[in-house]
Amino acid sequence: MSKSYDTVIIGAGWSGAVAAKQLSSAGHSVLVLEARDRIGGRARTWSDKDKNTIDLGCSWIHGYKEGNPAKGLAQDLGIKAILPKAAEGVVYGPDGPLLSSQAASLRSSLSSAQASTKLPHPSPPSTASLASALFSPSSPLFSTSSAPSSDPSTTNVSSTSPANPSESTPSSITSVDETLAEGLARTLEIPLGLKLEKASLKWSGWESTTSFAGSDAAPEGGYQSFVEKVLKSSDTVEIKLNQKVSGIKETSDGVEVNTSKGEKYTGRTVISTIPLGVLKTLPSSFFEPGLPQKLQGIIKGTNVGTLEKLLVKYDKPWWPNYENTGSYTFLPTSSTTELNETSTLDEIFNASSLVTANFASISSTLSSPQPILLTYLSETPAKLLLAHPKQDVIQAFHQFLVKRLNPSGEVDEPVDGELTDWLKDEYSLGATTTPTIISENDERSPMDFKELGRPIWSGKLGFAGEHTEMEHRGSVAGAIVSGLREADRVGRLLDLSKE
Incomplete structure (x- = not known):
């Protein structure tokens, strides 16, 4: 029996x-x-021959x-x-890295816009999306920035990304570029796991009153x-x-x-x-x-949301200021590109808002900094990239990085890489x-x-x-x-x- x-x-x-x-x-x-x-x-957990470990799920x-x-x-x-050390997060626009003051202005405006959508009263209709509020003409997202919110869940849009702990965002009076502001707002789709157009405005921010936030640590x-x-x-x-x-x-x-x-x-x-x-x-x-x-x-x-991770490893770090930069946020180079199944890999990367964690920096949660970049993919780029062979995606992303980061010398090809596929994983x-x-x-x-x-x-x-x-x-x-x-x-x- x-x-x-x-x-x-x-x-x-x-x-x-x-x-x-x-x-x-x-x-x-x-x-x-x-x-x-x-x-x-x-x-x-991904690991390499050197026993470096990086989580590709939670x-x-x-x-x-x-x-x-x-x-x-x-x-x-x-x-x-391991609680990572503080490191700067650099934002890249279509023409290169933004000035710290401009990036701070964008982050502050987004923080204000997020705060304004939290549990709105009176309640909007259930058909209203988070996008409808964030991208409305009167949204704080497009206003001249003010002092940042003290709410740890809204102070830094990338606070849930590896190797990018919350950094102090000073007050700024820099004007907000609407295209850049929308591109930065789209990075919210990474932790949300869905398009802003599908997220309910009525229940926006509901979980932030009870969810754990503030300090992040990585289990060794x-x-x-x-x-x-x-x-x-x-x-x-x-x-x-x-x-x-x-x-x-x-x-x-x-x-x-x-x-x-x-x-x-x-x-x-x-x-x-x-x-x-x-x-x-x-x-x-x-x-x-x-x-x-x-x-x-x-x-x-x-x-159920979509969030995938794209990892590339090199023999040595070649990206700018790699020792002190915790993450690179790439905003779209074009606001007019409509992505679909026929889009090329280059078009997908160029038209997406991407957050890339840098494990070669002082904020690395590894035992020692390593020449590894880990990129978070929100719903739209993730679904389109998964239709292509993994090695093609890794190679195309390498070329994208070289183009956007514009190094002064020659760059070697990646020596390892991985692209998750939680969306198609049968379990x-x-x-x-x-x-x-x-x-x-x-x-x-x-x-x-x-x-x-x-x-x-x-x-x-x-x-x-x-x-x-x-x-x-x-x-x-x-x-x-x-x-x-x-x-x-x-x-x-x-x-x-x-x-």
């Missing part, structure tokens, strides 16, 4: 690892089934000093967290090994890799989990950490009995959930994330993952909080059933 467990957890990412650790520590038997051949989920402990629960886990497991060795250490910190948890679940069925005394390999596992409870992007594609027969109609509608309507199908999107009849709201975390089958089937956390959606903190939440709920249910 096959062994039955108190809880079967689907997925060995952040939420699954935390839930397994918590339940096993409370004395419950736990089985973790993971479809991939590795632990980590959307935590993926990468930062946002709000490290402000209460992010990942900090406590790192400390308990003896994982060092990368997030993938961090998750592995969390999951393996309890030697009573059973872990089975390469186990793609094909169905979950309620039984009279618990839950039955079937895999594509024909295996069958039983438990008294089950926690699904299947990402929302994957949930959207599952057949109706995957859950038996099927999910409630309301939940099915929320799964269908809640948005993620996207990055993370996005903030609430526009809707025709006010049907979308932050409550969607709360509903995605509600258990069914009398509590025997629970859901965890960043998409189930209303307060901390889209983050490692959200995944951790959701794992702790479900472990506590399931633990109480199991204890009650034993009485």
Whole structure:
């Protein structure tokens, strides 16, 4: 007779690892089934022959000093967290690097514009987008800049990018160039994971009142090994890799989990950490009995974002002021280029707003600075670039960098590179959930994330993952909080059933 467990957890990412650790520590038997051949989920760490590690999935402990629960886990497991040193972020316009005063003016205007869109009152219609407010003629984005906001979540548009910690932005009276201002505003699409035209204005900034922000830290060795250490910190948890679940069925005394390999596992409870992007594609027969109609509608309507990363490594750094520049922000060289499937790689890069982190600077979170550049790709360039072979994209980006950064001497080709493909990864199908999107009849709201975390089958089937956390959606903190939440709920249910 096959062994039955108190809880079967689907997925060995952040939420699954935390839930397994918590339940096993409370004395419950736990089985973790993971479809991939590795632990980590959307935590993926790139490494080279020199053992440099850079995260290509989740990468930062946002709000490290402000209460992010990942900090406590790192400390308990003896994982060092590295807070980067301050370094300048340089903004490049079509004609080269902007003066510090001009860049400060643009950042300050964007900060003011963001502040003006936070939870607007009276509430705008649900069809109104963040773009409609940011790009309106009366938007502070196009006004002469003033003193920057003191809100850490809006002071620096690139505060969530690696190797670019918050820098002090002085007051400025420099005029704002509207084309440059819009280009900088488009960098918001990187952390948002979607176009500004799709983000809801009504719910803009809703999460900023509770999300962790301020100081950022990077776990030494990368997030993938961090998750592995969390999951393996309890030697009573059973872990089975390469186990793609094909169905979950309620039984009279618990839950039955079937895999594509024909295996069958039983438990008294089950926690699904299947990402929302994957949930959207599952057949109706995957859950038996099927999910409630309301939940099915929320799964269908809640948005999964696009965020990819492009890494290039060189033998030596050749870019300007590489020791003291934390990041390079490239604004589009043309405001008239309409990107589509026929656009060339050169056109895609030139017409996009890109943020490139510099790991050769003093702000590098590696053990020593390395000649590596990591670029964040928002929805439009990411989708178009993924239609091309990876090596072609890396080569085209190298040529773009040489053209935009305009070095004085010859530049060697990159020696290594990587382009993520979370959008097409069958076990993620996207990055993370996005903030609430526009809707025709006010049907979308932050409550969607709360509903995605509600258990069914009398509590025997629970859901965890960043998409189930209303307060901390889209983050490692959200995944951790959701794992702790479900472990506590399931633990109480199991204890009650034993009485």
